[in-house]
Amino acid sequence: MRPLPSKEAVLTAYRQSVFLPAAIRVFGECGFERATMDRIAREAEVAKGTIYLYYKSKQAMYDAALRSGILELDERTRLRMDEMASLRDVIVSFIATRAEYFAEHPDFFRMYVGAVAAQIMKAGRGTDVQSMLEHQTRRLEQAVARAVARRVIRRVDSAATALAIFDLTRGLLARRLTAHGHPDVTEEAGFLADLIWRGLNRPATAGDAGPRPRGRKGPAHRNKGKK
Amino acid sequence: MRPLPSKEAVLTAYRQSVFLPAAIRVFGECGFERATMDRIAREAEVAKGTIYLYYKSKQAMYDAALRSGILELDERTRLRMDEMASLRDVIVSFIATRAEYFAEHPDFFRMYVGAVAAQIMKAGRGTDVQSMLEHQTRRLEQAVARAVARRVIRRVDSAATALAIFDLTRGLLARRLTAHGHPDVTEEAGFLADLIWRGLNRPATAGDAGPRPRGRKGPAHRNKGKK
DNA sequence: GGGTAAAATGACCAGACGGTCATTTTATTG
């Protein structure tokens, strides 16, 4: 079926398999601005000019490197999540898969963090970075929505919930990357999954502190959480 | 008591009151690397050389600007949290105060995000940025610990819980900054506070899905996440 | 008002870096 992988295509693929990891290493270590094309070329063991045969600019190379990493991460996350049945397992596997991937690729994680920050800075539409980031929470959101539909958990905004899980995961990983002690991910992941899971639980039987969970002292402002 | 505010000190204070906001504006808009001292000087309406009379380098000016913003933010957060009695109100006011502050100072928020990202990139000890960031969760952590002691909530790791709240807040604000629609903070803040609060609740009576809340279906693969 | 010290200025410099392209090296073909 695949007629001819045209030598050119093979060469390009080979080059990318060398360039992109080198780029991720350097961009991850230095960030976009401080990274130099000379350095990337050296890491990839080619001359600088060679890179410009395959990427038209530093930005283009950055985008390609970021894209490749995110795609791989998303793919792995998706595979793992798909084999989970219960929402809780989906959440745990989401956190665990990402923790594992980023532990394997710390440089990419740094690059990723930089890209997210840059996205916030520009504060604007435009880049497809935005859509890639949004895509990451899609599956999570679907899983939450399904659980709501099946009445496994209380009625919650599935998008907001997915984003919350996402944020918790990112914070956890960031802290791990800055060498903040704790060698055991599963423990921390478990804590987060537990927190979220309990937070999503339906008000158990009846008399629980469900809809009015304030400690005491609460005079009426009922429809705060209106939506 | 304060004997003489020495003209020099007054001048310095005045300069800083002009320089730091200008720096925050430019660093926030462009990030550290892209920001130029020329631009900051122009925004502050002084010559570039003048800045170097008060700060020995670009980095020093950046640090000073970041520090001043974080201190102000922390101070405001602390004041608000201190007047809250219940943990739930502390959490809500933490989120709300920060949301409010960052809404008033979007440039500083961008700068802040950049600084956090840079911290993760360097992945290392050293900067006092680290300690400033850590300081932010201290109060929250104390409030959680107090609630645990008073048995208002279940026994949780107060540090981890504080960090979780912190991460959720940061994610929420980041999303707001990228103009992601939703004009109403309190609604989203309420959702998060609710989620966390329920997550912290003591297991009500007894039969709740406490320590082993897996949905169903679980044939043994307990030690999957062994690492 | 004039003289001196402090403060401010902005032209200037040096180094760095993204990107180019004439030249060299390698692969292909007859």
Place this chain on the structure above:
DNA sequence: CAATAAAATGACCGTCTGGTCATTTTACCC
């Protein structure tokens, strides 16, 4: 093996920017 095309190279260029410092302006004091 020669001829030719494709790929790789790295010296080079223009630009940009953090930081400096000789000069000018302002503030102060007698």
